[in-house]
Amino acid sequence: MTDGSHATDGQPRCRINDSDVALEADEPLLFTLRNRLGLTAVRFGCGLEQCGACMVLIDGEARHSCALPASALDGRTVVTPEAIAGDPIGAALLSAFELEQAGQCGYCLAGIMMSAFALLTREINPSRARIIEVLDGHLCRCGAHIPILRAVERAAGMLGKPGA
């Protein structure tokens, strides 16, 4: 999908949560989101694409934002955790994580939800093995893995029920 804004003056531009944003040339996307746009649900963990705390959707794919330079984003569409609540999949995930009391400190959860969101967008009833595969790159220092897995399964179940 390439329906984002494009540079006309050499400065990269993209769509972030339905806003047209001019990007600083080599600034990693994570810093643009947190420091310039105030979108602080996306977290800084390692800065090395190793923990998943900074996950966002780029053209619908879950991607790390901590080391991704703006120059790679011209014309693309970025969705942050702030924007998923109004979507049925995002709403189901938020509800399921709360119902399962998934997570302790919560630092990892926004990134995990973005990967789960991308998964549930494509697969309506993923197996636990598939969920583990998709979330494999996410670190949770609190060790809340099991309730997190249950929450993603619960969200899938909620989405599969008519009228849920």
Ligand code: FES
């Ligand atoms: S902060 Fe981006 S993967 Fe850790």
Ligand code: FES
């Ligand atoms: S809930 Fe604390 S890092 Fe995952």
